[in-house]
Amino acid sequence: xxxxxxxxxxxxxxxISEDWLQSLKSNSWDNLNKNRWPTFRKDxxxxxxxxxxxxKDIDFNSKSNYLETDIEKFIMKDMINIVIKDGKxxxxxxxxxxxxxxxWNDKNRELLENDKSGDNFKELNSALFNxxxxxxxxxxxxxxxxxxxxxxxxxxxFIKNIILLEKFSNATILESIISKKDGVTELxxxxxxxxxxxxxxxxxxxxxxxxxxxxSFSSMxxxxxxxxxxxxxxxxxxxxxxxxxxxVDLNEEGAETTLNGIYLLKDKYHNDNSTLINHxxxxxxxxxxxxxxxxxxxxxxxxxxIIVHPDAxxxxxxxxxxxxxxxxKARIESKPQLEIGADDVKCSHGTTIGQLDSRQIxxxxxxxxxxxxxxxxxxxxxxxxxxxxxxxxxxxxxFSVLVELSFYK
Amino acid sequence: xxxxxxxxxxxxxxxxxxxxxxxxxxxxxxxxxxxIMGPNGSGKSTLSKVIAGDSEYEVTRGSMSFxxxxxxxxLLEMEPDIRAKEGIxxxxxxxxEIPGVNNIEFLKSAFDEICKYQHVExxxxxxxxxxxxEKMKILGxxxxxxxxxxxxxxxxxxKKRNEILQMAVxxxxxxxxDETDSGLDVDSLKMVGxxxxxxxxxxxxxxxxxxxxxxxDYVQPDYIHVLYKGEIIKTGTKELALEIxxxxxxxxxxxxxxxxx
Numbered sequence: 001x002x003x004x005x006x007x008x009x010x011x012x013x014x015x016i017s018e019d020w021l022q023s024l025k026s027n028s029w030d031n032l033n034k035n036r037w038p039t040f041r042k043d044x045x046x047x048x049x050x051x052x053x054x055x056k057d058i059d060f061n062s063k064s065n066y067l068e069t070d071i072e073k074f075i076m077k078d079m080i081n082i083v084i085k086d087g088k089x090x091x092x093x094x095x096x097x098x099x100x101x102x103x104w105n106d107k108n109r110e111l112l113e114n115d116k117s118g119d120n121f122k123e124l125n126s127a128l129f130n131x132x133x134x135x136x137x138x139x140x141x142x143x144x145x146x147x148x149x150x151x152x153x154x155x156x157x158f159i160k161n162i163i164l165l166e167k168f169s170n171a172t173i174l175e176s177i178i179s180k181k182d183g184v185t186e187l188x189x190x191x192x193x194x195x196x197x198x199x200x201x202x203x204x205x206x207x208x209x210x211x212x213x214x215x216s217f218s219s220m221x222x223x224x225x226x227x228x229x230x231x232x233x234x235x236x237x238x239x240x241x242x243x244x245x246x247x248v249d250l251n252e253e254g255a256e257t258t259l260n261g262i263y264l265l266k267d268k269y270h271n272d273n274s275t276l277i278n279h280x281x282x283x284x285x286x287x288x289x290x291x292x293x294x295x296x297x298x299x300x301x302x303x304x305x306i307i308v309h310p311d312a313x314x315x316x317x318x319x320x321x322x323x324x325x326x327x328x329k330a331r332i333e334s335k336p337q338l339e340i341g342a343d344d345v346k347c348s349h350g351t352t353i354g355q356l357d358s359r360q361i362x363x364x365x366x367x368x369x370x371x372x373x374x375x376x377x378x379x380x381x382x383x384x385x386x387x388x389x390x391x392x393x394x395x396x397x398x399f400s401v402l403v404e405l406s407f408y409k
Numbered sequence: 410x411x412x413x414x415x416x417x418x419x420x421x422x423x424x425x426x427x428x429x430x431x432x433x434x435x436x437x438x439x440x441x442x443x444x445i446m447g448p449n450g451s452g453k454s455t456l457s458k459v460i461a462g463d464s465e466y467e468v469t470r471g472s473m474s475f476x477x478x479x480x481x482x483x484l485l486e487m488e489p490d491i492r493a494k495e496g497i498x499x500x501x502x503x504x505x506e507i508p509g510v511n512n513i514e515f516l517k518s519a520f521d522e523i524c525k526y527q528h529v530e531x532x533x534x535x536x537x538x539x540x541x542x543e544k545m546k547i548l549g550x551x552x553x554x555x556x557x558x559x560x561x562x563x564x565x566x567x568k569k570r571n572e573i574l575q576m577a578v579x580x581x582x583x584x585x586x587d588e589t590d591s592g593l594d595v596d597s598l599k600m601v602g603x604x605x606x607x608x609x610x611x612x613x614x615x616x617x618x619x620x621x622x623x624x625x626d627y628v629q630p631d632y633i634h635v636l637y638k639g640e641i642i643k644t645g646t647k648e649l650a651l652e653i654x655x656x657x658x659x660x661x662x663x664x665x666x667x668x669x670x
Contacts, residue, residue, distance in 0.1 A: 358465075363505035365489035366461050366498075367519040367575065368526070377518075381509025 002055055002120075003032055006128060009060060013128050013158075020109050028117070028126035037120050048301045048333045049272040051121075053241050054215045059155050059184035071152060074178055078394055079148040084159075087131040090152070097141035097169070103132035103160050111162050115193055121217055121245075125158050125191040132160040135173070137200070139166040146172035146392050153179050156187040163192065165200035165228070174205040174395055177216070185213045185240065192220045196228035196255075205395055207402055208236040208244075212267060219245040227254035233390070234261040235399060237406045238269030238298070247276045250284035261290040262383055264406040265298035265330070272301040279308045279315045282342075288319040291386055293379050294330035303335045306349070310341040319349040324356065324382055326375065376407055410614050411437040411460070411583060412481075416471035418452075418459050418639075428469065429455045431639040437583070437614050442628055444617045444650060447636035448658050453618045454502055456636070457585040460616075461499040462489030477582065493519075494526035496582030498575075500589050502618075504568040507559035512571070513541060515559050516578055523579060544577045547607075549600050565592035573604055584608070585616040590624040602627025622654035635661050 010029055014022050040050040071090070075081045082100060083091040089102055101107060111134060117123060133149065151159060165171060177188055196202060208216060216239050222230055234244060248257045263271045277286045292300050302321040323332045336349040356378050364374035383403050390396040418430035429452050437443055445453050459466050460473065462484070473484040477495055484492060507515065517537050524531045532540065538555075545552060548570050560568050569589050576584050586605065590598055606628045609615055617624060625647065633650050635643040635658065643649070643661050653661075 357505075359505050360507055362463055362465075362489060363501070363507065366493055366501075367515070367579070368490050368493040368522040369519065370490050371488070373522075377510060378507070381507070385509050 002037055002052065002124075005055055006124065009128055013130055016130070017104065018106065020106075021104055021112070024112055025127050028123045031117060032120055032123040032127055035120050035123065045274060045303065048299075048303075049241075049243055049270070053270075054187055054189075054217050054243070057185045058187045058215065071150075074150050074152070074176065076148050076174075076394065076398070078145055079174070080143055080145050081148045081150065082133060082135075083150045083152060084131055084133055085152045089133060095143040095145070097138055097143040097171075098147070099134075099136040099138065101134050103129065103134055103162065105134070108134045108162070111164070115162070116221070118219075118221075121189070122191055122219060125160060125189050125219075128158040128189075129160040129191070130158055132162075134162045134164070135171075137163075137165045137169040137171045137202075140168045141166075142170040146174060146395065149173060149175045151175075151177045151188075151190075153177065153186075153188060155184070157189070159188070159190040161190065161192045162195070163202065163204075164195045165197060165202050167197045168199045169197075170201040172203040172205075172392055172395070174207070174398070176207050176209070178209065179211065179214060185215060187215045187217070190216075190218045192218070194220065194222040194230065196222065196224045196230055198225045198252075199227045200225075201229045203231045203233075203392075205233045205399070206235070207399070208234075208239065208242065209402070212238075212240055212269075214239040214242075216242040216244075218243070220247070222246070222248040222257065224248065224250050224252070224255035224257065226252035228252075229256045231258040232260065233399075234259075234273075235402055236261075236263050236271055237402070238263075238265045238267065238271060240268075241270045243272040243274065245274045245276075247278070248286065249278045249280060250286065251280050253281050253283045255281065256285040258286070259288045259290075260386060261292075262386060262403070263290070263292040263300055264383070264403070265292065265300055266295040267298060268296070269298045271299075272303070274301070274303040276305045277307070277317065279306070279312045279317065279345075282311065282313045282315065284312065284315055286317045286319075288321075289386065290321045291323070291383060292321075292332065293324045293326065293383065294332055295326045297327070297329035297331075299331045299333075301333045301335075302351070303333075303337075304349070305337040306339070306347065308338075308340045308342050308345050308347065312342050313344040315342065315345040315347070317345070317347040317349075321351045322382075323351075323353045324379060325353060326355070326379070380404075380407060410439045410476050411435070412472075412474045412476070413460075414472045416459070416473065417469045418455060418466050419469055421465055421467040429466070429639050430459070433471070433639075433641060435634070435641070437616065439582070439614050440611045441632065442609060442615045442617065442630045443632045443634060444619060444625055444630040445634050445636055446619060446650065446653060446658075448662075449620075451636045452639045453636050454587050457499055457587045457616065457618055460484065460492075460583075460585060461497060462487065462492050464489075475583070490522070491526075493579075493581075494523050496527075498579060498581030498584045500569075500572040500576060500584065500586040502587040502589075502591070504560045504563075504572050506561045506563075508561050510559050512557050512559050513538070513555045516541065516575060519575070520578055541574070541578060544574055548574055548577070548604055550574060566594065566597045569593060569601060570597070573601055573608075577604070577608055581613065583614050583616070585618065587618045588620065589617075590619055590621060598623060599627070622650045625650050637662055 334351040413435040416433040
């Protein structure tokens, strides 16, 4: 039924593709029709998020109405800005350490052919993608500045990105999705594959500044080789229906990964963070910290799974999910899961769900702060703790502003 | 300044109707120092928290009014922050730790809130810092406490000094100090006591909640009230505190038995 919705989109997407890409897309479309969509509540990974709701009432018109002056506002100083608009690289700054190309460019054929198939969300993306970029960071290189990847979109869009870090390279990327269309429901479906070669290092920030009519489904697959390091920092202030899936495969020894997430939800927003970390090799490390504040009747899900595969000894893995619930109607489902197949590992996980401490609120009040102000300051303190470790000052300031804006009423 | 009449208080949202304060009458005029003494669990801390507006307690009967500039204001109608803005200050027995909030920013924001409410001109950040540093010096507080998180990793004595620092900066009309003397060593007690005495003037009033007479060596009280099982069972002058120091509370609580003995 979902597939029917996209038939026209699929045909259109084929028309604009080269032959080799057409065959890849039709392959994915066939898989999509062979596979079944996950079932709400029945499938373990879909107990609290209904896959069908991402597609409810969505508008397909994905042409952007942005003017050049609008786009200039999103360009950040002292960063390598890459703007993707209407499916194409619209504007990019240059750096010798980087090779940046549109996803559908012929030279990316091999990368796309090697891209793994997946569940129906991924297959749908692979059949329909009409926008995206491949960023290659060259061997031993480090761009002079952090990269700012901006997706400008109006209406629904399917984006596929591949980020490849060659051996001993190092980069910082900030990814923003910007959308301003009002009135209609839109869907952003982004699939990102990140390949980290030996001893490469990627720090990846992602902010979703979406509106009440925005559905977003994002899936990231990170493949890590020997001694590589990946850090993800995700921020969202909601959206109608959103899911952020991250799968990390620590394939070789010495690979390390850190996932940080902040979700600040209000109204009826729904945000689902599902992470899966596969420790396939010995001496691999992972660390996760997800913090959320839930107001009004918002709903958050944290579903974090860590699998330590047999023979992956000397693994260290930490996971923590902390939630502040400001309203009786808000809900959080937190599901930490640990599967350990090796015996010499160090793993910890935990969840906290709580309200603000009434003693602290009274202390503020007794010093002349209104209750609302006390709640705001305490909530910000709960989140700002996570920003302390951001090393890039521009991005740190940007995230501080995002937090600040989320509390602005 | 403060008029409390026939005040009854119980724990809020509790099933029991057991009252912690039973018919308190207290009148405090500006320029006065009142000490509230009594054994543990007599309701001393509750009284000061109720005056500050702690929602953990519920007033079931009686009235509390606060007189500022010849206007009587009903405290029971006021949120805790409004009471603070009107000039009521509670020095906590156990000051609360606020991780992630900077000590001086907290104090500056509190100061600004109160200035704004009272239509007093605010200070620039620089002038405020000068004011705070000056007060800290008098209190014997290290300047490192400026940039620390509010009360986080402070020792007991440091927390109490931080409370007095807040009082010194916020300059309240009525300051209630809840066992500010407990947990202090002799030198700290002297310093805190002397500073409270310095902060006292003709226009403000102080309520000292204490177990012991020792703080009263530094801050001379005009009245001593003995609170027992939620009632003020005796009111006297500073000599009463000396007598309590010598004889304990028993002779006041059980006058009959005391005579027999």
